Amino acid sequence: xxxxxxxxxxxxxxxxxxxxxxxxxxxxxxxxxxxxxxxxxxxxxxxxxxxxxxxxxxxxxxxxxxxxxxxxxxxxxxxxxxxxxxxxxxxxxxxxxxxxxxxxxxxxxxxxxxxxx
Amino acid sequence: xxxxxxxxxxxxxxxxxxxxxxxxxxxxxxxxxxxxxxxxxxxxxxxxxxxxxxxxxxxxxxxxxxxxxxxxxxxxxxxxxxxxxxxxxxxxxxxxxxxxxxxxxxxxxxxxxxxxxxxxxxxxxxxxxxxxxxxxxxxxxxxxxxxxxxxxxxxxxxxxxxxxxxxxxxxxxxxxxxxxxxxxxxxxxxxxxxxxxxxxxxxxxxxxxxxxxxxxxxxxxxxxxxxxxxxxxxxxxxxxxxxxxxxxxxxxxxxxxxxxxxxxxxxxxxxxxxxxxxxxxxxxxxxxxxx
Amino acid sequence: xxxxxxxxxxxxxxxxxxxxxxxxxxxxxxxxxxxxxxxxxxxxxxxxxxxxxxxxxxxxxxxxxxxxxxxxxxxxxxxxxxxxxxxxxxxxxxxxxxxxxxxxxxxxxxxxxxxxxxxxxxxxxxxxxxxxxxxxxxxxxxxxxxxxxxxx
Numbered sequence: 001x002x003x004x005x006x007x008x009x010x011x012x013x014x015x016x017x018x019x020x021x022x023x024x025x026x027x028x029x030x031x032x033x034x035x036x037x038x039x040x041x042x043x044x045x046x047x048x049x050x051x052x053x054x055x056x057x058x059x060x061x062x063x064x065x066x067x068x069x070x071x072x073x074x075x076x077x078x079x080x081x082x083x084x085x086x087x088x089x090x091x092x093x094x095x096x097x098x099x100x101x102x103x104x105x106x107x108x109x110x111x112x113x114x115x116x117x
Numbered sequence: 118x119x120x121x122x123x124x125x126x127x128x129x130x131x132x133x134x135x136x137x138x139x140x141x142x143x144x145x146x147x148x149x150x151x152x153x154x155x156x157x158x159x160x161x162x163x164x165x166x167x168x169x170x171x172x173x174x175x176x177x178x179x180x181x182x183x184x185x186x187x188x189x190x191x192x193x194x195x196x197x198x199x200x201x202x203x204x205x206x207x208x209x210x211x212x213x214x215x216x217x218x219x220x221x222x223x224x225x226x227x228x229x230x231x232x233x234x235x236x237x238x239x240x241x242x243x244x245x246x247x248x249x250x251x252x253x254x255x256x257x258x259x260x261x262x263x264x265x266x267x268x269x270x271x272x273x274x275x276x277x278x279x280x281x282x283x284x285x286x287x288x289x290x291x292x293x294x295x296x297x298x299x300x301x302x303x304x305x306x307x308x309x310x311x312x313x314x315x316x317x318x319x320x321x322x323x324x325x326x327x328x329x330x331x332x333x334x335x336x337x338x339x340x341x342x343x344x345x346x347x348x349x350x351x352x353x354x355x356x357x358x359x360x361x362x363x364x365x366x367x368x369x370x371x372x373x374x375x376x377x378x379x380x381x382x383x384x385x386x387x388x389x390x391x392x393x394x395x396x397x398x399x400x401x402x403x404x405x406x407x408x
Numbered sequence: 409x410x411x412x413x414x415x416x417x418x419x420x421x422x423x424x425x426x427x428x429x430x431x432x433x434x435x436x437x438x439x440x441x442x443x444x445x446x447x448x449x450x451x452x453x454x455x456x457x458x459x460x461x462x463x464x465x466x467x468x469x470x471x472x473x474x475x476x477x478x479x480x481x482x483x484x485x486x487x488x489x490x491x492x493x494x495x496x497x498x499x500x501x502x503x504x505x506x507x508x509x510x511x512x513x514x515x516x517x518x519x520x521x522x523x524x525x526x527x528x529x530x531x532x533x534x535x536x537x538x539x540x541x542x543x544x545x546x547x548x549x550x551x552x553x554x555x556x557x558x559x560x
Contacts, residue, residue: 002454009450009505010443016500017442020230021433026270029229029503030536033512036504037544045551058453061471062478063446063504064540070471071544075552080559087556091548099541101476102510103533105483110517110529113487115215115226116118124522219519224535226486227515228495228502230438233431267422277426312429319425348431 001057008052008059012036033064040068045076070094118215118240126164129213133158133169133242137209140244140361144205151175151246152203155194157186158211158353159238160220165211175207184308185262186210187243187357188380188401192259194247195403204249211242212352221272221387234274236310237346239339243357254368258294258404262286264384266397272390276313276336276348279381282398283309284320286379290402291326298328302373305364306400307356307381308336310348335359356380368407376405438499445494445501453478453505475506482507486514512536 016036020027040063043049049069052060060066074094078086092099120128133156141148154173157180158165170177182189190208197203215225217238223229247256265282283306291297298304306317314334321328335356336349360378367373380403385396453474460470485491491511495502502508516532523532534541 001458002451005454006447006451009453010447010501012450013446013501013504014439014443016446016504017439018435020500021435021438028223029227029508029512030539032500032503033509033536034539034543037540038547041544041547041551045548045554056450058457058474059447059450061457062450062453062474062506064506064509065504067506067509068544068547071548072551075548076555079552079556084556087549087552090552091545097472098475098479098506101472101479102513102537105476105480106510106513106517106533106537107529109483109487109514110521110533113489113518114521115224115515115519116489126522224515224519226489226492226511226518228492228498228508228511230433230496230499233433268419269426274426274430277430281422312431315429316425319429320422 004056005059005062008056009062010059012059012063012065036064037068037071040065041072042068044069044072067095067098070098125213125215125219126160129158129160129165129211129216129240129242130168132213132240133165133209133211134172136211136242136244137169137173137207140207140209140246144246144248146205146246148173148175151205151207153178153194153197154207154209155180155190156207156209156211157181157190159183159217165213165216166209169209169211182380182399182401183382183384184212184351184353184355185380185382185399185401186353187360188307188378188403189382191245191247191256191380191403192261192401195256195259198247198249206247207244208247209242209244210353210357212238212240212354214238214240214352217352221385231347232271232273234271234276234310234312234348236275236308236336236348236351237340237344238352239350239354239358241354241358243354243361245361252408254365254405254407256403257406258290258402260286260290260293260402262289262379262400262402264397264399266395268395270393270395272385272396274312275308275351275383275396276310277316278383278385278396279398279400280309280313280316280320283307283313283379283381283400284317284324286400286402287317287321287377288324288326290377298326298332301375301377301404302331303364303367304328304332304377304379305338305356305359306332306334306336306379308349308351309334309381310336310351312348313381338363365405368405371407374407376407378403378405441497442499442501445498446504447501449478449501449505449507478505478507479510482510483514486511487518509537509540
């Protein structure tokens, strides 16, 4: 599983690198992050991402496409379970822990450290 | 980076002010002797220059010519003196790596791969006192450049965006004065970097002007290969520091008699870039004769 | 001199000239580095997953714990000024994993701290995270909506 995570995760990152190097120079890290999350949502909604997660574990969940997968599956499952309100609740409920962790740790790091430049 | 100050902006301003005071000290002048201060930098609303002027209390004209500011100031200052409006003019420009990155690019701690054509903003400031009389090098000519835009879009390749402006000013200058590159011991552009310099050589070639080894670029001089800056230095301080420090020193030692400097600037803003505008460039040429 | 003005040079011609001079990114080296570093971060994530699963957390909770640890480490390394040094070589290998998301939040926030807590730190945390959440949430919402419509 470890090797699979390494290979699949590395490959997903490689795609990102090629997108930056081989295409229009306006592809910044910001575009990569947004693009990968959105792509993750779409691929997951089409049902192709879960098999990758089953196969590669963290190799598929750690890249940001995995975050998109989390959002999509949250929205889809809640929609099936509770209908229209679930469409609104699902995505963020599923990702709540991750987002909170990022905001809290990000905030604390910004308080504690001074940029070196 | 912080230079003992709390923020990068304050650090840049302190570097700037100390440089200006040092120039006055070297010229044996007091702030009251100076008729005008012409200065600028890269921050929003040129705060480094404004706040330096606050500290110096000299009649102040703020300039923005992006990285060409030093040469813009030299050209204007010489005109003020030549026109009889001033006896002494203090000209300066500053830039700071971190304030410029913040202004134009990414946060410094963000994981971004810099393009091979990218340049590194010089942290520093340069200052020159221009006088109507006295000893030392003299400014004999100035060619104010036109804003030139060949449609370059890549903000990580400023050299390519500015090279046409530099070449245009250079050719115009040669045409106006009837001189050739051979008349100068040294020709230097401001901050085109390694690749921008090559483009100027090619552009000049197409116009039947051959630039020899006496043509260099301040951006290629200021950093060493080992500093891993990719294409070289940039920023107001790049041309300012190299001109005021290295080149005037060489003049003093008699190695250079006649120098043609072309300060180059990329007139973009993050806003214009995001709105899909191309990057206009400008180049101002100044001739300095030793003694 | 029949062409003393560089303006006569067509912009298209200049573009070609720039392409000749412009250095190419070292695609192969960058690609290998991105693959290796990105793969390593994911493998580290897998180790964490295994660790948390062995502590009898469910798959979802183990995933969250893994993400939290990685985000914490990335924020910490960004604060120390190490993350951007790694990213210089690893490129997308340090951008695409969740650690890159954390880096993109901390880096602007700490740099703009001098502009105060609200508009400095608070607002800048979301310079890049904001767009990521906007597009992620809107697309996921759409996916949910489509699911709902199809199931009617």
